[in-house]
Amino acid sequence: MSPELIPFVILTITTTAAALGLYLFALFLQRRRPAKLILGAHILLGMAGLEQVAVLIRGAGPSGAAAAGQFGTAAAGLFALSLFSGFVAPIVAQRSKQGGVALLYSHVGLGLAGFASLLVWFGSFAM
Numbered sequence: 001m002s003p004e005l006i007p008f009v010i011l012t013i014t015t016t017a018a019a020l021g022l023y024l025f026a027l028f029l030q031r032r033r034p035a036k037l038i039l040g041a042h043i044l045l046g047m048a049g050l051e052q053v054a055v056l057i058r059g060a061g062p063s064g065a066a067a068a069g070q071f072g073t074a075a076a077g078l079f080a081l082s083l084f085s086g087f088v089a090p091i092v093a094q095r096s097k098q099g100g101v102a103l104l105y106s107h108v109g110l111g112l113a114g115f116a117s118l119l120v121w122f123g124s125f126a127m
Helices: 003-029 036-058 070-095 097-125
Strands: none
Touching: 003 036, 003 097, 036 070, 070 097
C-alpha cells in the first residue's frame, strides 16, 4: 500500500468506529439494546484504529519515518483510555449503574477527543 494512503485508511477505520459509537450512544439514550453485530464491529474497529495509529507513530508514516507528534501521541493515548473505559464500563455498571454511566460518558468523550486529535494530526501531514 502506498504510504500516502495510510492516513486515509486509518481515518476510514476510526470514522466508522466513531459513527457506530454515536449510533450506540443514541440507542443507550433511548434505553434500547444494540445488536451484537454492531457492538462487535464498534469494538473491533476501535481496536484496529488504535493499532493503526500506534503503527503510524512507530514509523509507517507518509514520509517513511516515524510520524510521532504531539497530536499523534495524544490521539493514541486518548484512544487507549477510551478503549479501556469502554471495556470497564459494563463491569462497573453491574455494581453501580451511576458509575457505569459515568464511565460510558467518559468513553464517549475520550473517543471524540482522540478522534479530534487524529484529525489535527493528519492535517499536519498535508502541510
